[in-house]
Amino acid sequence: MNTLAFAGRREQTHSTPPDRAGLSTALRVAAVTVLTSLPVFLPGAANGLISAEFGWSSVRMGAILAVYWLASLSGAFVSKRAVLPMNGERTLAMALCVTCVGLFSAALMPVVGLWVSSVFGGAAYGYTQPHTNGLLMRRCAPRLRALAFGMKQAAVPAATLLASMAMPMLAGPSGWRPVFAGTAVLCGAGGALLMRGTPSGVSPASTTRRRNTPLRGRAFLIAVSCAGFFGAMVGNGLGGFLVIALTDRGASLTVAGAVATAGAALNIAVRLAAGWLVGRVPQAAWVALTGLFVVGAAGTALLASTALTVAAVGALLAYGGGWGWAGLLHYVIGLPYSGQEQRATAHSQMGVSLGAAVGPLLCGLLFSIHPASAWWTLTGAGVAAAACALAARSCTPGER
Known part of the structure; x- marks a missing residue:
């Protein structure tokens, strides 16, 4: 059975979404994804300011960022066993409130609070991702679902852009703490608004019947999760070390930042276009x-070059392709599991979260030894991700 026919079957098994187009759900999910991503991207953007104030090494800050993704892994694991609520907005609201508490703790008592923010924010992010995937599948019209996943995942690089812009614009005159506190206020306000949302209909009967049924296609789930693991190694390793790699090749910090910004913007466009x-x-x-x-x-392989122009082209290819796949990954793993999309995408989210933690740590170790080896390692990870995707395609449940 081909993908198009399978999508048609899905349309029959799901009841008509209460929000016929699903755009409002997709926009809410994207906004929540931006806010729950900021506990990892704000410390990264404020790395220089925080490290200078407390005398921290890059290793300590890298560990704080890794904790976020490990907490995300734990949140996704817990979410795999949870029931998708009839009123999904309440779950999103609670996630925003937890994120709010974490960000406030980072602003008020940074030495401990930054760790707390990573744990709280990561757990909230990981827990809600499978829930939001289920919401998109349940509420969005079939023709819109892939784009809705692209919108949700485009919110992640959008959060990196917002964090990168907020620090120089706002932290200069007032310091980095008010930026964290202001973001916490936004999360709290968003949580309060969503908490007032009304239930939007009953879950499809198939979801209720099948939520306790074991997921078939174990090989498929493992292959897609491994693709997410290797792919996230590339994306998050790139985000942590691109700027320093370009400056080592002679680029100014302004030029390196411009390339990174262009790459993030391209990444957003690729996720939406896909x-x-x-x-x-x-x-x-x-x-x-x-x-x-x-x-x-191919992009990370070009980043191993000592030529600045070649490395800049590689950066754009790596950002566009090496981090542009996220929406499609969660979309394809949910397709064969009508009514069980939340549980299925919890597997892919766990793979992504683990790769997001391992990638920067491994790159940091290799970069200190031989910078080119870090990029060749990520190139190998990208090839492995492609191989896992091919393997998953060959054993997709229901498509033989």
């Missing part, structure tokens, strides 16, 4: 996913 394309041509999902991994691997 979702738009697959929404109209469902058969392209696996080709697009595998192709993005390959493009990302």
